[in-house]
Amino acid sequence: MDESTLAQWITALGVSVDVVSIGAELDDRWCLVSLPDPEGGGAAVWEVFWRQHGDRFDWARFTDEQVACYYLLGRLAYGQLVLGALHTSEIAAEHASAAHP
Numbered sequence: 001m002d003e004s005t006l007a008q009w010i011t012a013l014g015v016s017v018d019v020v021s022i023g024a025e026l027d028d029r030w031c032l033v034s035l036p037d038p039e040g041g042g043a044a045v046w047e048v049f050w051r052q053h054g055d056r057f058d059w060a061r062f063t064d065e066q067v068a069c070y071y072l073l074g075r076l077a078y079g080q081l082v083l084g085a086l087h088t089s090e091i092a093a094e095h096a097s098a099a100h101p
Contacts, residue, residue: 001069
């Protein structure tokens with residue numbers, strides 16, 4: 001998974017696209033942004049955080065784009081579970097049908 005496919009997975013979870021910003025910092029959204037390596041090593045880093053009133057909350061930095069995407073997807077999935085919008089039985093059923101087509 002990468003930034004280009006993350007939006008599809010977010011939609012599949014039933015999360016509104018208005019809650020996520022990929023590639024830009026926007027208030028009242030979970031953000032995934034790519035930045036140059038702050039230590040000057042040349043490689044990019046990815047940051048995931050909730051932005052509100054210009055401040056960052058629950059901030060995490062990753063050196064691997066795929067790990068950052070999975071982290072954000074996991075945060076969003078957890079939020080859906082807490083809201084009751086996603087049920088583990090649905091996930092198990094989807095997993096079973098994918099494993100045994």
